[in-house]
Each structure stands twice: as structure tokens, then as C-alpha cells.
Amino acid sequence: MTRRSRKDTFQAVTLRSLAIRLTPAVLILFSLTLMIFYKLDSLPIERARVTVTDFMAPVLDAVSRPFAAVTNSFDGVRTMRELKAENIRLREDNAKLEKWYEAALKLQAENQSFRELLNVKADPALVFVTARIISDPGGAFVKSVLLPVGTGDNVHKGNAVMSGHGLIGRVVEAGSQSARVLLVTDLNSRIPVMVQNTRTRAILAGRNTDLLRLERLPIDSGLSVGQRIVTSGDGGQLPPDIPIGTIVDIGPQGVLVRPLTAIEKVTYVQVINTSMDPALISGELTAAPAH
């Protein structure tokens, strides 16, 4: 009886020891399985992510304030020479902009009269939601930011997100009180765009660097450095004519575009809420209306 008891104890200890030894290997294998599952079908994981982000948003919002204050104070420390140079540049910019303002007023009046003559149906007005960036969690591999606004604030998946200068990304996950924005610089970002003056269509792809690349360009597209890139509105997810960047290089790496906004310095953003077809939003399909 005692021998049997000892045998049982020995077996139990061996099993326990084996379980402890195998635990890390099993967890690593499980993690790899999750990664494969994520690659095949990311929707359930996206829901889990939205839940966690919603839960964490108030905490991140509170923690981000002192971080933002420290970062801003670093940005505020500049030498007198830099400030003088900036002042000169701003004066020059102001002089140029005053001329452009006059031209814009004239064109606006002209445009308005043509629209009235042709009875053009105006695009629906865009609704903006302004929010502070509470976290920029991705780091080296993922270029995304979190906003403390969600479906409760009428922010939805697919909405365009702008800084003061142009498009910086689009909402890819929206919870009830938080939203994750995939930046245009992210490796997985693909935005339908066009060259502003030639209306040449292309796809703007992120590269996880400061520069973006134009893809799927037609042959002989006649591009040159300095041309502005704007959204084309193709696909219906993003409104057309939102500026994104300018072409800075045409070479062996392709046509490279620099965003108009230095994204790492952006604190507040505007989410553009367009009234678009909900069927275009993946995972939010709705039944067709009955006729």
C-alpha cells in the first residue's frame, strides 16, 4: 500500500514537473497559432482589441497628459536663432498667403456662380469630430494612434482622420469610447489617391518610414517632384480632394511622397464623419432596405 502510494506520488510529481517544463513551449506554440489565426481572420481579434482599447482609453487619456506636457516642453525649447529664422519664414509665408487669399475669394465667387448656372448637386457637408491623440502605441512596427472618441461620438470605422494640414490616416477600429487610427505611414495603409493637377489615379502605400510610395500608376503618368497628392474618393470610404502630401523623389525606389503633416508632432486631429454606405464597412454589413 505504501509502495503504491509512493508510486502514485512519484507519478504525480513527474507529471507536474513535465507540465511545468512544457508550459513555456505550449504557450509559445499557442502564441504562434494565434498569429496564424490573426493572419487568416482578424475580425474576432479586432473585437477583442476594441474591447481592451475601450477599457484602457480613460487610463491612457489620464496618463498621456503629463507625457504630452513633457513632449511639448521639449518642443518649446528652441534657440533664439531658430525662432528668428522661423519668424522670417512666417512673414514670407504670410505675404504669399495674402495673395492666395485674394485669388481664392475670386475663384470661390466664380465657382459659386458656375455651380448655380449648371445646377450642380453639392456634396454632402462633412461633419468633423475633434479629438486629442491619447496614445501612439505602435512604435517600430505599427504606425497607429488611439483617440478617446468612438461610436458614441459618431466616429466609425473607415472615417478619414486629418490634422490641420491634411490626411494622416483612417479609423480601422472603433469602440464605444475609443478609436484606433491607422496612419498613412503604416505598412498596411493603402489610400486611393490622385495627383491634384493631372487627376492621375494611384494607390498611396505606407512603408513604415517617413515617406510613402505611389503604386499602381498608369504608364507615362508624367509625374514630377513637387506635385501634390490628394485623396481620389474612389471606393467611397474617404472624401475626395483631401491633401495628403507632395512628391519628393522619383527614382529606383519608385515615386516617393512626403506627408504634409509631421505626424509625430500632431496632438489634435479631426475625424471626418461622412455619411457613406454602411455596406462598405467591413464587419458592419446591414440588411438592404425593403422597397
Place this chain on the structure above:
Amino acid sequence: MPLQIQDGWKGILLSVAARFGLTFLVIFVLLIVSTFPLPGPHLAEVRPAFVLMAVYYWTILFPGTFSYFLTFGLGIALDLLTGFPLGMNAASLVLVHWLTFRQRKFMLGQPFGVLWAGLAFVAVSIGTLQWLVFSLVNSQAVAVRSQVMSVVVTCALFPVVAPALSAFGRWVAVRSSLAGR
């Protein structure tokens, strides 16, 4: 406020809950801090791996303060929060925990410089592994500059973070009365 040490199974349960709970809480705070960029020019994309530092250092000094499941859970939380492919940080942290635990006996008697070199080795290895996996998942070579910067900053900050980790690990171990187990 010090935790009361009790005898019997209630005491053991309380100790286990206290050490895992407190450790989880601290690493969770480190996890949140990890999601913010460092202040200063050209550091916007740099994220020091505070969680990796904690897992590495505590595995050597206070292995009783957390388990593989806790490491895995933190990795999953980090993945969900950062937008990484789910499982990437979880696998990385469990791997760090496992490999460091296997070298624990050797590392225990070593001066801080050796521990620092060990962390540098772990940070470079995990950084490279993550880069490879991420490139594989995206079917293209991902830009490496930010990751290199993050690894360098992680190594540079370790001597600053290590004393705090050491002090807190000791506090948890003593308060939960399971030091060295």
C-alpha cells in the same frame, strides 16, 4: 501598507494572490508607459521595452513573483494595446522568461555588468526575431531603423530602471513571504 502574513492555506493563497497581483500591476503600469513615445527630438518612434526588462530581471532575481501564464497574459495585453499581430509579444516574452530562467543559476552570482550584457543579448535577439516575424507576416522587409533605436534605448535605460525593479521585486517577495521560492 504591508500585507499581513497568515498561516495555513489562506495565508498561502493570500501570498500567491499578492505576489502575482502586485507584479501584474507593476508590469501593467510599465506596459502602459511602454506605449508612449519618449520625449525629445527624433525619439517619436522609439519605445523602450520596459516589460521585457522587468521579465528578464525578475526572472533572475525573483522568479517566484510571476509565472509563465502571467508573462503570456501581459504579452497578449501588449499585443492588443499596440496593434501588433496577436501572439507576437506574448511569444517573445514567454521565450525571454523561459531562456532567462534556464540561465538563472549562472546569472545569479554575476556582477551587474554581466546582467546588463545579458539584457542586451536578449533585447537584440528578440528585436531581430520580432523584425523577422513581422516581415514574414507582411511578406516584405520592414524598415529596421526604429527597431534598432528601440533596442539601443532599452539597453541604455536598463541601469536606470534595474534598481527600481530590484527594490520593488524585493518588496513584493518579502511582503508576500515567498522570497526566493
